Amino acid sequence: MPSIGILGAGYVGLATAAGFAARGFKVVCADIDEKKINVLQMGELPFFEEGMKEVFLASSIPVIFTTDLSLACSCDIVFCCVGTPMSIDGSADLSYVFSAATTCAEVNQRALFVIKSTTPPGTAKRVSGIIDGKLRIASNPEFLREGQAVADALKPSRIIIGADDTSIQSELSELYSDVKVPILCTDTVTAELIKYASNSFLATKISFINEIDNLCHTIGANILDVAKGMGLDDRIGAKFLQPGPGYGGGCFPKDVSALQFLGSSIGVPMKILSATSMVNVQRQTLSFNRLVEFFGVDLAGKTIAIWGLAFKPNTDDFRDSPSISLINSCIKAGASITAYDPMVRGESTKRAFGGQVFKRALSAISAIDGADALVIMTDWPEFEKYSIADVKKYLRTSCVVDLRHVLK
Ligand code: UDX
Numbered sequence: 001m002p003s004i005g006i007l008g009a010g011y012v013g014l015a016t017a018a019g020f021a022a023r024g025f026k027v028v029c030a031d032i033d034e035k036k037i038n039v040l041q042m043g044e045l046p047f048f049e050e051g052m053k054e055v056f057l058a059s060s061i062p063v064i065f066t067t068d069l070s071l072a073c074s075c076d077i078v079f080c081c082v083g084t085p086m087s088i089d090g091s092a093d094l095s096y097v098f099s100a101a102t103t104c105a106e107v108n109q110r111a112l113f114v115i116k117s118t119t120p121p122g123t124a125k126r127v128s129g130i131i132d133g134k135l136r137i138a139s140n141p142e143f144l145r146e147g148q149a150v151a152d153a154l155k156p157s158r159i160i161i162g163a164d165d166t167s168i169q170s171e172l173s174e175l176y177s178d179v180k181v182p183i184l185c186t187d188t189v190t191a192e193l194i195k196y197a198s199n200s201f202l203a204t205k206i207s208f209i210n211e212i213d214n215l216c217h218t219i220g221a222n223i224l225d226v227a228k229g230m231g232l233d234d235r236i237g238a239k240f241l242q243p244g245p246g247y248g249g250g251c252f253p254k255d256v257s258a259l260q261f262l263g264s265s266i267g268v269p270m271k272i273l274s275a276t277s278m279v280n281v282q283r284q285t286l287s288f289n290r291l292v293e294f295f296g297v298d299l300a301g302k303t304i305a306i307w308g309l310a311f312k313p314n315t316d317d318f319r320d321s322p323s324i325s326l327i328n329s330c331i332k333a334g335a336s337i338t339a340y341d342p343m344v345r346g347e348s349t350k351r352a353f354g355g356q357v358f359k360r361a362l363s364a365i366s367a368i369d370g371a372d373a374l375v376i377m378t379d380w381p382e383f384e385k386y387s388i389a390d391v392k393k394y395l396r397t398s399c400v401v402d403l404r405h406v407l408k
Contacts, residue, residue: 001025002175005075005111007100009036009065011250011317012116013081014045015144018052019153021059023178028064030072040065048316048343051150069100073107077175079140080104080115086254091261092120098130105131112171114138118195118255120262124162124188138163138172139188141195146249147314159183162191196262199255200273205240206247207279213243213403214286224405245322245377245403246283248311253280253320284322287375288329290401294373300334305371305395307364307406308378309341309349316343323377327358340367342380365394373399379406 004020006013009031017029031037036046045053056063064071072078082096097117104113113135115124124139139162144152158181161172169185176183186194209227216223223243231238247253256273263270295302311321318324318341327337337358346360361367364383368374374391376383387408388400400407 002076003028005072005078005104006030006081007069007072007078007104008081008083008096008117009033009040009046010081010083011047011049011146011149012142012144013079014040014049014052015149015153016079016081016116016142017063018055018150021061021063022055022150022154024060026061026075027059028066028072028075030066030069032067032069034067037065037067049149050147050314055150069103070107073104073111075108076111077172078104078108078111078113080113080117082117084117084119084254084258086257089261090257091265092118092254092258094119094123094126097123097127101127101131101135101137105134109134112136112138112168114140114172116140116142118142118199118251118258119192120196120258121189121192123192124164136165136168137188138168139191140172141191143195143198146317147312155179156181160191160194161185162188162194164188196255196259199251200259200270200276202240203247203252203256203280204272204276206242206244206252207276207283209241209243210246210283211279242379243403243405244283244379245287245326246280248284248320248322249317250319253277256280284325285329287322287326287377287401287403288333291330291335291373291375291399292333294397294399298334299330302335302372303370304330304335304337305361305368305374306337306339307341307367307374307376307383308380309339309344310378310380313378313380314343316345318344318349321377326375326377331358338367338371340364341378342382368394370394370396372396373401375401376404376406379404383407 003026006017006029009029017027021027039046080097080100082100084092087093104111124137128137141160143156159176161169163169164187173183213223227241230236231241256277260270260273309318309323311318330337338361339358340361368391383406392398
Protein backbone atom coordinates (compact mmCIF):
# COMPACT_ATOMS: atom_id res chain seq x y z
CA MET A 1 0.00 0.00 0.00
CA PRO A 2 1.46 3.41 -0.87
CA SER A 3 2.09 5.84 1.99
CA ILE A 4 -0.04 8.99 1.89
CA GLY A 5 1.33 12.48 2.60
CA ILE A 6 -1.08 15.34 3.17
CA LEU A 7 -0.01 18.97 2.95
CA GLY A 8 -2.47 21.20 4.81
CA ALA A 9 -4.54 20.29 7.87
CA GLY A 10 -7.70 22.26 7.06
CA TYR A 11 -11.09 20.72 6.29
CA VAL A 12 -9.93 19.16 3.04
CA GLY A 13 -6.61 17.88 4.41
CA LEU A 14 -8.06 16.38 7.57
CA ALA A 15 -11.06 14.81 5.81
CA THR A 16 -8.68 13.31 3.24
CA ALA A 17 -6.39 12.08 6.04
CA ALA A 18 -9.38 10.57 7.86
CA GLY A 19 -10.58 8.85 4.68
CA PHE A 20 -7.22 7.18 3.97
CA ALA A 21 -6.56 6.37 7.66
CA ALA A 22 -9.94 4.63 7.92
CA ARG A 23 -9.02 2.57 4.86
CA GLY A 24 -5.81 1.37 6.54
CA PHE A 25 -3.20 3.55 4.81
CA LYS A 26 -0.16 5.04 6.54
CA VAL A 27 -0.85 8.79 6.58
CA VAL A 28 1.43 11.72 7.41
CA CYS A 29 -0.39 15.05 7.64
CA ALA A 30 1.70 18.23 7.78
CA ASP A 31 0.85 21.86 8.30
CA ILE A 32 2.99 24.91 9.04
CA ASP A 33 0.52 26.04 11.72
CA GLU A 34 2.14 24.82 14.93
CA LYS A 35 -0.92 25.54 17.06
CA LYS A 36 -3.13 23.42 14.83
CA ILE A 37 -0.66 20.51 14.79
CA ASN A 38 -0.34 20.63 18.60
CA VAL A 39 -4.11 20.32 18.91
CA LEU A 40 -4.13 17.37 16.49
CA GLN A 41 -1.24 15.66 18.28
CA MET A 42 -3.28 15.83 21.49
CA GLY A 43 -6.09 13.91 19.80
CA GLU A 44 -8.35 16.93 19.32
CA LEU A 45 -9.53 18.76 16.19
CA PRO A 46 -8.99 22.44 15.37
CA PHE A 47 -12.70 22.65 14.40
CA PHE A 48 -15.83 20.58 14.89
CA GLU A 49 -16.51 17.92 12.29
CA GLU A 50 -18.91 15.07 12.99
CA GLY A 51 -17.16 11.71 13.45
CA MET A 52 -13.67 12.88 12.43
CA LYS A 53 -12.01 12.68 15.82
CA GLU A 54 -13.35 9.16 16.25
CA VAL A 55 -11.88 8.05 12.90
CA PHE A 56 -8.43 9.30 13.92
CA LEU A 57 -8.67 7.63 17.33
CA ALA A 58 -9.78 4.32 15.81
CA SER A 59 -7.34 4.12 12.87
CA SER A 60 -5.18 0.99 12.92
CA ILE A 61 -2.06 2.97 11.90
CA PRO A 62 -2.12 6.27 13.84
CA VAL A 63 -1.94 9.32 11.57
CA ILE A 64 1.27 11.31 12.07
CA PHE A 65 0.58 15.03 12.48
CA THR A 66 3.66 17.18 12.02
CA THR A 67 4.92 20.66 11.17
CA ASP A 68 7.73 19.01 9.19
CA LEU A 69 6.49 19.23 5.60
CA SER A 70 9.35 17.05 4.36
CA LEU A 71 7.94 14.08 6.31
CA ALA A 72 4.69 14.28 4.36
CA CYS A 73 6.54 14.96 1.12
CA SER A 74 8.59 11.79 1.61
CA CYS A 75 5.46 9.67 1.14
CA ASP A 76 4.60 7.87 -2.11
CA ILE A 77 1.53 9.93 -2.92
CA VAL A 78 1.38 13.52 -1.67
CA PHE A 79 -2.00 15.24 -1.57
CA CYS A 80 -1.87 19.00 -1.75
CA CYS A 81 -4.74 20.21 0.45
CA VAL A 82 -3.61 23.76 1.19
CA GLY A 83 -5.95 26.73 1.00
CA THR A 84 -6.69 28.66 -2.17
CA PRO A 85 -8.26 31.81 -0.68
CA MET A 86 -9.86 34.57 -2.71
CA SER A 87 -7.46 37.38 -3.69
CA ILE A 88 -8.57 41.02 -3.65
CA ASP A 89 -9.30 40.87 -7.41
CA GLY A 90 -11.55 37.79 -6.97
CA SER A 91 -9.05 35.28 -8.39
CA ALA A 92 -7.85 32.23 -6.44
CA ASP A 93 -4.59 32.84 -4.56
CA LEU A 94 -2.42 29.88 -5.57
CA SER A 95 0.72 30.83 -3.68
CA TYR A 96 0.28 28.03 -1.08
CA VAL A 97 -0.16 25.43 -3.83
CA PHE A 98 2.98 26.61 -5.65
CA SER A 99 4.96 26.62 -2.43
CA ALA A 100 3.74 23.10 -1.48
CA ALA A 101 4.74 21.77 -4.91
CA THR A 102 8.15 23.44 -4.71
CA THR A 103 8.79 21.88 -1.29
CA CYS A 104 7.72 18.44 -2.52
CA ALA A 105 9.94 18.73 -5.62
CA GLU A 106 12.91 19.58 -3.40
CA VAL A 107 12.29 16.68 -1.01
CA ASN A 108 11.05 13.76 -3.09
CA GLN A 109 10.87 13.72 -6.87
CA ARG A 110 9.52 10.18 -6.91
CA ALA A 111 6.27 11.31 -5.28
CA LEU A 112 3.01 11.59 -7.18
CA PHE A 113 1.83 15.12 -6.34
CA VAL A 114 -1.97 15.20 -6.30
CA ILE A 115 -3.78 18.53 -6.09
CA LYS A 116 -6.93 18.20 -3.99
CA SER A 117 -7.18 21.90 -3.21
CA THR A 118 -9.74 23.65 -5.42
CA THR A 119 -7.62 25.17 -8.17
CA PRO A 120 -8.66 26.96 -11.37
CA PRO A 121 -8.37 25.03 -14.65
CA GLY A 122 -4.79 25.16 -15.83
CA THR A 123 -3.23 25.18 -12.35
CA ALA A 124 -1.77 21.65 -12.53
CA LYS A 125 0.01 22.61 -15.75
CA ARG A 126 1.27 25.85 -14.16
CA VAL A 127 2.55 23.91 -11.15
CA SER A 128 4.39 21.53 -13.45
CA GLY A 129 6.03 24.51 -15.17
CA ILE A 130 7.04 26.12 -11.87
CA ILE A 131 8.84 22.98 -10.72
CA ASP A 132 10.33 22.27 -14.17
CA GLY A 133 8.39 19.01 -14.52
CA LYS A 134 10.25 17.48 -11.58
CA LEU A 135 7.10 15.82 -10.17
CA ARG A 136 4.34 13.72 -11.66
CA ILE A 137 1.17 15.74 -11.16
CA ALA A 138 -2.53 14.95 -10.95
CA SER A 139 -5.72 16.75 -10.01
CA ASN A 140 -8.18 14.90 -7.76
CA PRO A 141 -10.71 17.47 -6.56
CA GLU A 142 -12.80 16.85 -3.45
CA PHE A 143 -16.54 17.42 -3.15
CA LEU A 144 -16.87 17.09 0.60
CA ARG A 145 -19.50 18.99 2.49
CA GLU A 146 -18.70 20.37 5.92
CA GLY A 147 -20.71 18.52 8.52
CA GLN A 148 -20.56 15.36 6.37
CA ALA A 149 -16.90 15.52 5.43
CA VAL A 150 -15.91 12.12 6.82
CA ALA A 151 -18.82 10.32 5.15
CA ASP A 152 -18.05 12.17 1.90
CA ALA A 153 -14.36 11.22 2.10
CA LEU A 154 -15.23 7.55 2.65
CA LYS A 155 -18.01 7.38 0.11
CA PRO A 156 -17.98 10.35 -2.24
CA SER A 157 -20.60 10.79 -4.96
CA ARG A 158 -17.83 10.29 -7.53
CA ILE A 159 -14.05 10.31 -7.84
CA ILE A 160 -12.58 12.61 -10.46
CA ILE A 161 -9.03 11.82 -11.52
CA GLY A 162 -7.30 14.33 -13.72
CA ALA A 163 -3.92 13.43 -15.17
CA ASP A 164 -2.27 14.08 -18.50
CA ASP A 165 -0.73 10.62 -18.51
CA THR A 166 -2.71 7.36 -18.48
CA SER A 167 -0.24 5.63 -16.14
CA ILE A 168 -0.95 8.26 -13.46
CA GLN A 169 -4.69 7.80 -14.05
CA SER A 170 -4.27 4.05 -13.48
CA GLU A 171 -2.15 4.55 -10.34
CA LEU A 172 -4.78 6.80 -8.77
CA SER A 173 -7.70 4.62 -9.89
CA GLU A 174 -5.95 1.71 -8.15
CA LEU A 175 -5.65 3.82 -4.97
CA TYR A 176 -9.45 4.11 -4.88
CA SER A 177 -10.25 0.61 -6.13
CA ASP A 178 -11.96 -0.39 -2.84
CA VAL A 179 -14.25 2.68 -2.88
CA LYS A 180 -17.25 1.54 -4.84
CA VAL A 181 -18.31 4.77 -6.53
CA PRO A 182 -18.02 5.96 -10.15
CA ILE A 183 -14.49 7.00 -11.15
CA LEU A 184 -14.03 9.41 -14.03
CA CYS A 185 -10.54 9.75 -15.49
CA THR A 186 -9.80 12.82 -17.55
CA ASP A 187 -7.05 15.36 -18.17
CA THR A 188 -6.03 17.82 -15.45
CA VAL A 189 -7.70 20.93 -16.89
CA THR A 190 -11.04 19.10 -17.24
CA ALA A 191 -10.86 17.69 -13.71
CA GLU A 192 -10.18 21.16 -12.35
CA LEU A 193 -13.14 22.59 -14.24
CA ILE A 194 -15.48 19.80 -13.05
CA LYS A 195 -14.96 21.01 -9.48
CA TYR A 196 -15.60 24.68 -10.27
CA ALA A 197 -18.54 23.94 -12.55
CA SER A 198 -20.16 21.71 -9.87
CA ASN A 199 -19.88 24.27 -7.07
CA SER A 200 -20.93 27.11 -9.37
CA PHE A 201 -23.97 25.14 -10.53
CA LEU A 202 -25.08 24.46 -6.94
CA ALA A 203 -24.55 28.12 -6.02
CA THR A 204 -26.62 29.12 -9.06
CA LYS A 205 -29.43 26.80 -8.01
CA ILE A 206 -29.48 28.55 -4.60
CA SER A 207 -29.46 32.05 -6.10
CA PHE A 208 -32.22 30.99 -8.49
CA ILE A 209 -34.54 29.84 -5.71
CA ASN A 210 -33.67 32.91 -3.64
CA GLU A 211 -34.67 35.13 -6.55
CA ILE A 212 -37.93 33.20 -6.94
CA ASP A 213 -38.44 33.73 -3.19
CA ASN A 214 -38.11 37.50 -3.73
CA LEU A 215 -40.90 37.19 -6.28
CA CYS A 216 -43.03 35.06 -3.94
CA HIS A 217 -42.70 37.69 -1.20
CA THR A 218 -44.09 40.35 -3.53
CA ILE A 219 -46.88 38.40 -5.22
CA GLY A 220 -47.92 36.34 -2.20
CA ALA A 221 -46.93 32.89 -3.50
CA ASN A 222 -45.67 30.14 -1.18
CA ILE A 223 -41.95 29.59 -1.85
CA LEU A 224 -41.81 26.24 -0.06
CA ASP A 225 -44.56 24.85 -2.27
CA VAL A 226 -42.93 26.36 -5.36
CA ALA A 227 -39.63 24.65 -4.47
CA LYS A 228 -41.42 21.40 -3.67
CA GLY A 229 -43.40 21.53 -6.89
CA MET A 230 -40.24 22.15 -8.90
CA GLY A 231 -38.22 19.51 -7.07
CA LEU A 232 -40.73 16.76 -7.83
CA ASP A 233 -39.49 16.91 -11.42
CA ASP A 234 -36.47 14.64 -11.22
CA ARG A 235 -34.77 16.59 -14.01
CA ILE A 236 -34.68 19.50 -11.53
CA GLY A 237 -34.35 17.62 -8.23
CA ALA A 238 -35.36 18.86 -4.78
CA LYS A 239 -31.87 19.40 -3.40
CA PHE A 240 -30.31 22.88 -3.16
CA LEU A 241 -33.68 24.53 -3.66
CA GLN A 242 -34.00 25.79 -0.10
CA PRO A 243 -34.35 29.55 0.11
CA GLY A 244 -32.23 31.28 2.73
CA PRO A 245 -30.15 34.33 3.55
CA GLY A 246 -27.65 33.52 0.76
CA TYR A 247 -24.92 30.93 0.44
CA GLY A 248 -21.74 31.30 2.49
CA GLY A 249 -18.85 29.17 3.71
CA GLY A 250 -15.33 28.53 2.59
CA CYS A 251 -16.22 27.29 -0.91
CA PHE A 252 -19.14 28.70 -2.91
CA PRO A 253 -18.34 32.45 -2.62
CA LYS A 254 -14.68 32.00 -3.52
CA ASP A 255 -15.20 29.33 -6.19
CA VAL A 256 -17.91 31.26 -8.05
CA SER A 257 -15.70 34.34 -7.93
CA ALA A 258 -12.61 32.47 -9.18
CA LEU A 259 -14.49 30.97 -12.15
CA GLN A 260 -15.91 34.38 -13.04
CA PHE A 261 -12.40 35.82 -12.83
CA LEU A 262 -11.00 33.08 -15.04
CA GLY A 263 -13.75 33.54 -17.65
CA SER A 264 -13.40 37.29 -17.90
CA SER A 265 -9.60 37.14 -17.99
CA ILE A 266 -9.70 34.91 -21.09
CA GLY A 267 -12.57 36.69 -22.85
CA VAL A 268 -15.32 34.22 -21.93
CA PRO A 269 -17.46 36.18 -19.45
CA MET A 270 -19.48 33.97 -17.12
CA LYS A 271 -22.76 35.89 -17.30
CA ILE A 272 -24.85 33.44 -15.29
CA LEU A 273 -22.26 33.38 -12.53
CA SER A 274 -22.17 37.19 -12.39
CA ALA A 275 -25.93 37.10 -11.74
CA THR A 276 -25.49 34.28 -9.21
CA SER A 277 -23.01 36.36 -7.19
CA MET A 278 -25.04 39.54 -7.50
CA VAL A 279 -28.23 37.84 -6.29
CA ASN A 280 -26.27 36.33 -3.39
CA VAL A 281 -24.76 39.65 -2.32
CA GLN A 282 -28.21 41.28 -2.38
CA ARG A 283 -29.74 38.34 -0.60
CA GLN A 284 -27.23 38.70 2.25
CA THR A 285 -28.63 42.17 2.95
CA LEU A 286 -32.26 41.03 2.91
CA SER A 287 -32.60 40.08 6.60
CA PHE A 288 -31.33 43.52 7.59
CA ASN A 289 -33.63 45.19 5.08
CA ARG A 290 -36.60 43.36 6.58
CA LEU A 291 -35.65 44.82 9.99
CA VAL A 292 -35.48 48.29 8.45
CA GLU A 293 -38.92 47.79 6.81
CA PHE A 294 -40.29 47.08 10.29
CA PHE A 295 -38.40 49.56 12.49
CA GLY A 296 -37.05 52.20 10.08
CA VAL A 297 -33.36 52.92 9.45
CA ASP A 298 -32.50 53.89 13.01
CA LEU A 299 -32.20 50.79 15.17
CA ALA A 300 -30.79 52.66 18.19
CA GLY A 301 -32.10 51.18 21.42
CA LYS A 302 -33.36 48.02 19.69
CA THR A 303 -32.12 44.56 20.63
CA ILE A 304 -31.98 42.14 17.73
CA ALA A 305 -31.80 38.44 18.58
CA ILE A 306 -30.00 36.25 16.06
CA TRP A 307 -30.35 32.49 15.92
CA GLY A 308 -27.39 30.95 14.13
CA LEU A 309 -23.95 32.29 13.25
CA ALA A 310 -22.58 29.31 11.30
CA PHE A 311 -23.00 29.39 7.51
CA LYS A 312 -24.97 26.15 7.77
CA PRO A 313 -25.91 23.65 10.50
CA ASN A 314 -23.66 20.97 11.98
CA THR A 315 -20.50 23.04 11.74
CA ASP A 316 -18.81 25.73 13.80
CA ASP A 317 -17.58 27.40 10.61
CA PHE A 318 -18.84 30.90 9.91
CA ARG A 319 -16.49 31.89 7.09
CA ASP A 320 -18.44 34.15 4.73
CA SER A 321 -21.56 33.46 6.76
CA PRO A 322 -24.45 35.82 5.94
CA SER A 323 -24.70 36.44 9.71
CA ILE A 324 -21.49 38.51 9.55
CA SER A 325 -22.95 41.21 7.31
CA LEU A 326 -26.22 41.17 9.27
CA ILE A 327 -24.44 41.76 12.57
CA ASN A 328 -22.24 44.49 11.16
CA SER A 329 -25.23 46.29 9.59
CA CYS A 330 -27.29 46.06 12.79
CA ILE A 331 -24.47 47.41 14.95
CA LYS A 332 -23.85 50.23 12.46
CA ALA A 333 -27.55 51.13 12.68
CA GLY A 334 -27.26 51.39 16.47
CA ALA A 335 -28.82 48.07 17.51
CA SER A 336 -27.59 45.72 20.20
CA ILE A 337 -27.24 42.06 19.28
CA THR A 338 -27.91 38.94 21.30
CA ALA A 339 -26.78 35.94 19.28
CA TYR A 340 -27.19 32.25 19.92
CA ASP A 341 -25.47 29.46 18.01
CA PRO A 342 -25.19 25.94 19.40
CA MET A 343 -21.69 25.42 18.04
CA VAL A 344 -19.86 28.60 17.03
CA ARG A 345 -17.52 29.49 19.89
CA GLY A 346 -17.06 32.94 21.40
CA GLU A 347 -13.35 33.46 20.87
CA SER A 348 -13.43 32.81 17.15
CA THR A 349 -16.32 35.21 16.57
CA LYS A 350 -14.42 38.12 18.12
CA ARG A 351 -11.81 37.94 15.38
CA ALA A 352 -14.25 37.49 12.51
CA PHE A 353 -16.56 40.32 13.37
CA GLY A 354 -13.69 42.84 13.43
CA GLY A 355 -13.82 43.12 17.20
CA GLN A 356 -17.55 44.01 17.13
CA VAL A 357 -18.96 43.37 20.54
CA PHE A 358 -22.22 41.52 20.75
CA LYS A 359 -23.83 39.50 23.47
CA ARG A 360 -23.81 35.71 23.24
CA ALA A 361 -26.80 33.91 24.70
CA LEU A 362 -26.53 30.44 26.16
CA SER A 363 -29.84 29.24 24.73
CA ALA A 364 -32.23 30.06 21.92
CA ILE A 365 -34.90 31.24 24.36
CA SER A 366 -32.58 33.42 26.45
CA ALA A 367 -31.51 35.14 23.20
CA ILE A 368 -35.06 36.20 22.35
CA ASP A 369 -36.31 36.92 25.86
CA GLY A 370 -37.04 40.66 25.87
CA ALA A 371 -35.50 41.28 22.41
CA ASP A 372 -37.28 43.49 19.88
CA ALA A 373 -36.88 41.14 16.91
CA LEU A 374 -35.63 37.69 15.96
CA VAL A 375 -33.65 36.91 12.81
CA ILE A 376 -32.91 33.25 11.99
CA MET A 377 -29.72 32.83 10.00
CA THR A 378 -28.89 29.12 10.31
CA ASP A 379 -31.33 26.23 10.01
CA TRP A 380 -30.15 24.37 13.10
CA PRO A 381 -32.57 21.47 13.79
CA GLU A 382 -33.10 22.63 17.40
CA PHE A 383 -34.92 25.74 16.12
CA GLU A 384 -37.49 23.64 14.27
CA LYS A 385 -39.37 22.79 17.45
CA TYR A 386 -40.58 26.38 17.81
CA SER A 387 -43.50 28.03 16.04
CA ILE A 388 -43.76 31.72 15.15
CA ALA A 389 -46.36 32.06 17.93
CA ASP A 390 -43.92 30.49 20.45
CA VAL A 391 -41.15 32.97 19.73
CA LYS A 392 -43.44 35.99 19.63
CA LYS A 393 -44.34 35.34 23.28
CA TYR A 394 -40.77 36.30 24.22
CA LEU A 395 -40.33 39.27 21.86
CA ARG A 396 -41.37 42.87 22.46
CA THR A 397 -42.68 43.20 18.88
CA SER A 398 -43.99 40.81 16.23
CA CYS A 399 -40.86 41.15 14.07
CA VAL A 400 -39.57 37.69 13.09
CA VAL A 401 -37.33 37.32 10.02
CA ASP A 402 -36.97 33.67 9.03
CA LEU A 403 -35.59 33.43 5.50
CA ARG A 404 -34.70 29.77 6.17
CA HIS A 405 -38.35 28.91 6.95
CA VAL A 406 -37.30 27.04 10.07
CA LEU A 407 -40.20 27.99 12.33
CA LYS A 408 -43.43 26.01 12.23
C1 UDX B 1 -19.86 22.89 -0.73
C2 UDX B 1 -20.23 21.78 -1.74
O1 UDX B 1 -21.54 21.30 -1.46
C3 UDX B 1 -19.20 20.67 -1.69
O2 UDX B 1 -19.52 19.67 -2.62
C4 UDX B 1 -17.87 21.33 -2.03
O3 UDX B 1 -16.88 20.53 -2.39
C5 UDX B 1 -17.52 22.32 -0.93
O4 UDX B 1 -18.53 23.34 -0.97
P1 UDX B 1 -20.16 23.29 1.87
O5 UDX B 1 -19.51 24.62 1.66
O6 UDX B 1 -19.76 22.45 3.04
O7 UDX B 1 -19.99 22.36 0.58
O8 UDX B 1 -21.72 23.59 2.07
P2 UDX B 1 -23.10 23.30 1.34
O9 UDX B 1 -23.84 22.29 2.09
O10 UDX B 1 -22.92 23.07 -0.10
O11 UDX B 1 -23.82 24.72 1.56
C6 UDX B 1 -23.25 25.93 1.06
C7 UDX B 1 -24.13 27.10 1.38
O12 UDX B 1 -25.34 27.06 0.62
C8 UDX B 1 -24.57 27.23 2.84
O13 UDX B 1 -24.50 28.58 3.22
C9 UDX B 1 -26.02 26.75 2.83
O14 UDX B 1 -26.79 27.30 3.85
C10 UDX B 1 -26.46 27.25 1.47
N1 UDX B 1 -27.60 26.51 0.92
C11 UDX B 1 -27.45 25.20 0.56
C12 UDX B 1 -28.82 27.14 0.73
O15 UDX B 1 -28.98 28.34 1.05
N2 UDX B 1 -29.84 26.44 0.17
C13 UDX B 1 -29.73 25.14 -0.21
O16 UDX B 1 -30.71 24.59 -0.72
C14 UDX B 1 -28.49 24.50 -0.01
